[in-house]
Amino acid sequence: MNSLVRGTMLLIAAAFISECVEFLVNMALARELGERGMGLYMTILPTVFLIFLLSSFEMPVSISKFIAERETKYHHSMLQHALRLAIIVTCVLFIAAMFILPFVPVFDHYDPRVRWLVVILIPIVSFSSIARGFFMGKQQMGKIAVANFLRKLLQLGLLVFLFQLFEYKIQTSVLIALCALIGSELVVFLYLIHMFYIQFRQLKQQPVKHISGREVQKSLMAVSVPTTGLRLFNALTNAIEPFLIKFALVQSGLTAAAATDQYGLLAGVAMSIGFFPAFIAHSLLIMLIPTVSKAYADYDFPRLRRLLRNVMIATLLYGSAAVSIFCIFAEPLTSLFFDSKAAAWYLQMLWPFFLFHYFVIPMQAYLIGLGLVKDAFIHTVWSTLFSFSLMYFLGSSYQFHMGGIIIGMNGGILLLTSMHYLTICKKIGITFRAKSSFDEPFERRI
Template identity: 60%
Template sequence: MRSFYKGTFLLIITAFFGECIEFLINMVMARELGEKGLGLFMTVLPTIFLIVLLASFELPISISKFIAEKDAKYHQSMLHQVIKWTIIFTIVLTGIAAVVIPLVPIFQSYHPILKWLVLFILPIISFTSIARGFFMGKQQMGKIAVSNFLRKIVQLGMLVFLFQWFSFDLDTSVLIAFCTIVGSDIVVFLYLMHMFYIQYQRIKKGNNEALSSRLIWKDLLSVSVPTTGLRIFHALTHAIQPFLIKGALVASGISAANATEQFGMLAGIALTIGFFPSFIAHSFMTMLIPTVSKAYANGDYHKLQKLLQQVMVITVIYGVAAVGIFYFYAEQLTFTFFHSSKAAVTVQLLWPYFLLNYFIIPMQAYLIGFGLLKDAVIHTIWSTVISYTAIYYLGSLSQLQMGGIAIGMNLGAMILALLHYMTICKKIGFSVWLTPVNRIQ
């Protein structure tokens, strides 16, 4: 338990500074791109994340789970197989992407170089995922923390330098914003692959035993396939979300240009503020996946119960404090950091959405550790269908508009949090009040 909290604390500290930098990044983009440019950036971003997601194939999660559960003598065999097949997978994926990406309609509205930037980043993400998963499984969180911090500081430095010394039109400015993301990923790739190479050479010199490739990929794919499916579903729904929200707002009677600006304020300002404390939840998730996987494999339900209690209590403490500040100081926050107080009402309306997501993120780590990925997928589908239906119906009402959008988002988060929570409690033998009951296998 001490190593768990030590690693979590390290991740939280570095993630805090990383989120501060992320906040500055969004401030720079909001000022340099303007509301329209920010809306364009946020509209295409989910589509790019969907493409990049395929390159990672959720290897960080599946590899970290494998390393946490299996004896160290099998690690070299697994890594050898993963590296070999990642090379093949990346070549095939890049070839397919080179044909498909130029045909995707959304890219026709952006600078022509953007589609090639996405193609360039695919192999970088694929191989970075191997190193990230290895260090997560080994619980060497210092390297994960450094890589996360590097990504943010490099992106901020590039943004400030380029926009300070050069002047661009709107299309080029949006392209430059994406260039900084690619540049920061290259730096992270070089750092993690260097550290991974050093560790891999040490592993090769140890007493290793081979596992059949069939067994290795059975273990890895049992996690990667459903997790990737879940992430693809998330990415698809987030890619649809900008058009759904803007369509609902247009149906409510406002202009398309105004709808784009309102979505830009929602995604670029309100969500940036509301998800600022989520670095704590993501830090818990990073540590919980290997910890829960190992404890569950060993049948240590007492540890699982104790961890859940402690994570829930900590989340209540920081989550309630955070959303309280966001609610009562929304106007000051939006004006001070983004020079726009228009998004303040949206921040206030979404406080349940933010708070519930602080709980959802670590609970996903429990479901992954238990191997309950099918449950996670079903929960996500149900909550998204209900949420998106409410978003469009309520958001299209002239008397609600953005208020209706917020209600739909809050409803989806509430359903997802409750489904995750009840499933976890049943699995480890807890009531919803975190008191022991008979555990159901």
């Protein structure tokens, strides 16, 4: 447990610094792009993240789970097969992108070079994902922490340098912002690959036991495919969400320009502030996937129960403090971006969305470690359908406008959190009766 706490605290400390830098990045973007440019940037960002997701193929998750569950002698052989799989994924996605991207309409309102800029992400993300998964599985969180901090710091440095150097039009400014994002990923990729190569050579000098490529692919695919499906669904819905929100607002009587401005305040200001404390949840996720996987493989259900209780208590403590600060200091916080009372009101009304989001992230790690990715996917589908329905019907109403959008977001995350928690409790033997099943033998429950 000590290694878990140390690794988590290291990630939290590094992530806090990274999020502070990310906060400065969003402030720089808001000041340079303005409300309209920020709306355009936040609209294209989910599509960029979709390319990022497809390129990673969730290998950090599947490889870390494999590393945590298997002995060291199997690691070298597994990584060789994983590298071959990454090459295949990169080639397939690169060819597909060359044919598909010219016909994707979301890029029509941006600089033509944006289409091809995102293609550069494919090989960068594919190979860095293997290194991330290896370091996560070995619980070498220092390297993950350095990579995350380095990415944010480089992005901020590039933005400040490029925007101070010249004056740009809105479309060119958005292109420059994306260049800074992808440029920082490239530098992080070089760092991770260098560190991975050193350890890969060390593994070769230790006793090695070869395993078949079919076995490795089956093991990795069993986690990567459903997890990618879950993340792909989330990425697709995140890509659709800006257009759904703006369409609903237009239906409620706002102009298209006003709807874009309002979405820029929601996503670029309120959600940037609200997601700031989520670095703690993401740090827990990175640590929990290999830890839960190992405990579940060893049938150590008492540890799984203790771990869940501790994670829930920690999340409640920091989450409650965070949303209280958002509600009390909403106007001073949002004024760091824009002097807008609307943005402050969005931040205050979204407190349930942020609080339960902090719970959902570590619970997803639990579901992955317990082999319940399919359940996580089903929960996400139902909660998204519920949320989008409320967002459209209430957001398009003249009486609600953005208030209806916020109600839909809050309702969806509450449903998702409840389904995740009840499923985890059932799997690890937590009941809500007077007498629980804590004293049952260590057996795998189906």
